[in-house]
Amino acid sequence: MAEINNTEQDILDAAEKLFLRKGFALTSTTEIAREAGCNQALVHYYYRTKERLFTRIFQQKMYLFLAHFIDGSRKNMPFETKIRKMAEAHFNMLIKNQQLPFFIFTELILNEGRLNILMDSLDENYEEVYRIFNDELQEEIRKGHIREMTFLDILLVIVSLNGMLFMLNPILRKGFTGTGDNYREFINHRREENLRIILQSLKP
Amino acid sequence: MAEINNTEQDILDAAEKLFLRKGFALTSTTEIAREAGCNQALVHYYYRTKERLFTRIFQQKMYLFLAHFIDGSRKNMPFETKIRKMAEAHFNMLIKNQQLPFFIFTELILNEGRLNILMDSLDENYEEVYRIFNDELQEEIRKGHIREMTFLDILLVIVSLNGMLFMLNPILRKGFTGTGDNYREFINHRREENLRIILQSLKP
DNA sequence: GATTTATTTAATAGCTCTATTAAAAGCGAA
DNA sequence: TTCGCTTTTAATAGAGCTATTAAATAAATC
Known part of the structure; x- marks a missing residue:
C-alpha cells in the first residue's frame, strides 16, 4: 500500500x-x-470520480474472493484434500467478509462492464489454475476415486452452498433472536453440513 | 385479476x-x-407512487417463489418423494423465472421494511406447513431413513444449489459462446446434479 | 348534442446527486 | 515572515429523479 x-x-x-x-x-x-x-x-x-473510488475497492474485494482457488492449486496434497481445504478457506473467508457475496454478485449483474473486466481477468490469471485442477480431476476420475464431473461442477457446489448461506445472512438472522450465540452455533453447524455435502458430491 | x-x-x-x-x-x-x-x-x-407499483409486483413474485413449498406439503407421498418434487418444482419455476432469485434477495436485503413484511407473512402463512414438514422429517429420522438434520437444513441446500445457479446466470452464460444450446444442456446437467446432491444429503 | 367522467399531456416544484471551481486555510521550507 | 504547495471549504452548475397540477383530449352517459 x-x-x-x-x-x-x-x-x-x-x-x-x-x-x-x-x-x-x-x-x-x-x-x-x-x-x-x-x-x-x-x-x-x-x-x-465515484466510479474510480468504487473500482479500487471492488477490485480488491474481487481478488479476496478469488484468491483461495489459486492457493489451493499450489500445494502438493491428495486431490480430495485440496478440495476440502479450498471449501474451508472459502467458508472462513466468508465468515470474515459476510457481505462479500452479495456485494460482488450485485455489482457484476447490474454492471456488464465490470463483468467483462472480471471475465478478462479470469482468462488471463486463472485459466492455467483451472486447467491444472481439471487435469488432476480427470485423472482422479480415471482412477475411479471421483465420479464423472467437471471442475466447474465442484466449484458451483462450493460457491452455492457457502455463498448463499451468507447472502441469506440478513434473512436468517431474523429467525435467531436473543444473543448472537445461537446464530454463531448455526453457522458452525452449516459449515460442517456444507463441507460434508461438498465432499460427498465427489463420491462415485 | x-x-x-x-x-x-x-x-x-x-x-x-x-x-x-x-x-x-x-x-x-x-x-x-x-x-x-x-x-x-x-x-x-x-x-x-413508484413504491406502490413496485410492491404490487414484488408481492406477486414473492408468492411465486414460495408457493411450491405449500403444494408439496399437501400431497400424500413418501417424505423423500416430497422433497424431490419440491426441489424439481423449485428448479422448474426458476427456469421460467430466471431473474427471480436475484430480484428477491436484492430487494429484501436492501430494504429492511420488505424483509419485515416477509417475515410476518412467513409466520402467518407458512409456520404450520413448516411444522408439518418438520414433524414428518423427525419421524423419518427416528425410523433411520434420514440422517439427523432439520427441515431448514434441507431448505438451505435446495435454495442454495438451485437459487445460486440462476443468480450466476449472467456470469455463467458468458462462458458459453455460440448458440444457446450448450447453455441449455448445461442447465439440464445442473438440474440433475442438484437433485442428486439434495437427495444424497438426506441419506444417513 | 350536451354534460359529466376518465384518460392523457406538458409543465414544473422541490429534491438529490455528481462533479467542478474559486477561494480559504494549513503548513513546511527558504 | 513570506512563498509555494497541499488540503479543505462553500457554492454552484447541470442533470435526473418523484410527484403534483392544471389543462387538453377522449369516452361514456344522459
Whole structure:
C-alpha cells in the first residue's frame, strides 16, 4: 500500500463500508463524506470520480474472493484434500467478509462492464489454475476415486452452498433472536453440513 | 385479476420487466413510461407512487417463489418423494423465472421494511406447513431413513444449489459462446446434479 | 348534442446527486 | 515572515429523479 494520509484513508474506509452495505448505486459521495467526517468535495479531490473510488475497492474485494482457488492449486496434497481445504478457506473467508457475496454478485449483474473486466481477468490469471485442477480431476476420475464431473461442477457446489448461506445472512438472522450465540452455533453447524455435502458430491 | 385497461397493463408489464432486471432503485418512473410507451405522469396516475407499483409486483413474485413449498406439503407421498418434487418444482419455476432469485434477495436485503413484511407473512402463512414438514422429517429420522438434520437444513441446500445457479446466470452464460444450446444442456446437467446432491444429503 | 367522467399531456416544484471551481486555510521550507 | 504547495471549504452548475397540477383530449352517459 502506498502511503496515504488520514483523510484519504478515512474516505476509502467510509466508501468501503457503505459500498459493501448498499452497493454502488445507492451510495452517494455526500454520504461517504459524511461517514468519513469531511467535505463532499474532498471525496472527488482524492478519487476524482465515484466510479474510480468504487473500482479500487471492488477490485480488491474481487481478488479476496478469488484468491483461495489459486492457493489451493499450489500445494502438493491428495486431490480430495485440496478440495476440502479450498471449501474451508472459502467458508472462513466468508465468515470474515459476510457481505462479500452479495456485494460482488450485485455489482457484476447490474454492471456488464465490470463483468467483462472480471471475465478478462479470469482468462488471463486463472485459466492455467483451472486447467491444472481439471487435469488432476480427470485423472482422479480415471482412477475411479471421483465420479464423472467437471471442475466447474465442484466449484458451483462450493460457491452455492457457502455463498448463499451468507447472502441469506440478513434473512436468517431474523429467525435467531436473543444473543448472537445461537446464530454463531448455526453457522458452525452449516459449515460442517456444507463441507460434508461438498465432499460427498465427489463420491462415485 | 381485475379488469385493467391497456395502458394500465402496459405500465405494469413495463415495470415488471425493468424492476426484475435492475431492481427498485435503478428503475425510474420515467423509464417505465418510456418502456410502456406513455407519458411519465400516467405511471403515477394509475399507481400513485413508484413504491406502490413496485410492491404490487414484488408481492406477486414473492408468492411465486414460495408457493411450491405449500403444494408439496399437501400431497400424500413418501417424505423423500416430497422433497424431490419440491426441489424439481423449485428448479422448474426458476427456469421460467430466471431473474427471480436475484430480484428477491436484492430487494429484501436492501430494504429492511420488505424483509419485515416477509417475515410476518412467513409466520402467518407458512409456520404450520413448516411444522408439518418438520414433524414428518423427525419421524423419518427416528425410523433411520434420514440422517439427523432439520427441515431448514434441507431448505438451505435446495435454495442454495438451485437459487445460486440462476443468480450466476449472467456470469455463467458468458462462458458459453455460440448458440444457446450448450447453455441449455448445461442447465439440464445442473438440474440433475442438484437433485442428486439434495437427495444424497438426506441419506444417513 | 350536451354534460359529466376518465384518460392523457406538458409543465414544473422541490429534491438529490455528481462533479467542478474559486477561494480559504494549513503548513513546511527558504 | 513570506512563498509555494497541499488540503479543505462553500457554492454552484447541470442533470435526473418523484410527484403534483392544471389543462387538453377522449369516452361514456344522459
